[in-house]
Amino acid sequence: MQTLPARLCLLLVLACCSQAVPAGNTDPEQLMRGATNDILTRLDASPQLTKNRAELIQLIEQEIFPLVDFTRAARLTLGHYWKGAGDKQRKRFISEMRRLLACTYSTAFSNYVGQKVEWLQPRWSADRNYVEIRVRILQNSGSPVPVAYRLWKNNGQWKLYDLVVEGVSLVANYRSTFSQRLQEHDLNALIDELAAHNAQRCGSGG
Secondary structure, eight states: OOOOOHHHHHHHHHHHHTTOOOTTOSOHHHHHHHOOOHHHHHHHHOGGGGGOHHHHHHHHHHHTGGGBOHHHHHHHHHGGGGTTOOHHHHHHHHHHHHHHHHHHHHHHHTTOSOOEEEEOOOEEOTTSSEEEEEEEEEOSSSOOEEEEEEEEEETTEEEEEEEEETTEEHHHHHHHHHHHHHTTSOHHHHHHHHHHHHHHHHOTTO
């Protein structure tokens, strides 16, 4: 099972953490610009936290995952294979995608060394139901890295469904990997492979 490069994982995490939007949000741009980055503040205050995977996963579950629309992300990741999936398969896939992201993010946090974020002008859809918030990750060395995260309004709530780093979409990255698997195996086999991969990398709790 192909995984994202460590550098890309870290940038995705920083982008996601930088937009900690409270529940009940109505203006994502204003809320994001004014939000305090709880996770990175905690990491700055307690650097040893980056070495404790269990605590990192718990923090991710509490602070990041309430912002994510896993169903939409999973549907976009599977593409046309989503339509042919049954309810049980969809639930299993979403569950394993969630575990995969928790493991990926917890691994990336171990590489955090105080990078900062610069806000850029957001891009809105014509109907204002979709927004792409653009930032630059200011690294301790090297050029800033452009990142965009995409949200849509779902039942009045802004939800994150994709992240793009240096032109690389998280959804597209996984869609390409999974599509190759699905050309050779069925969806149940893909989910089983993903579950085994998650168990090997993060254990039963990740």
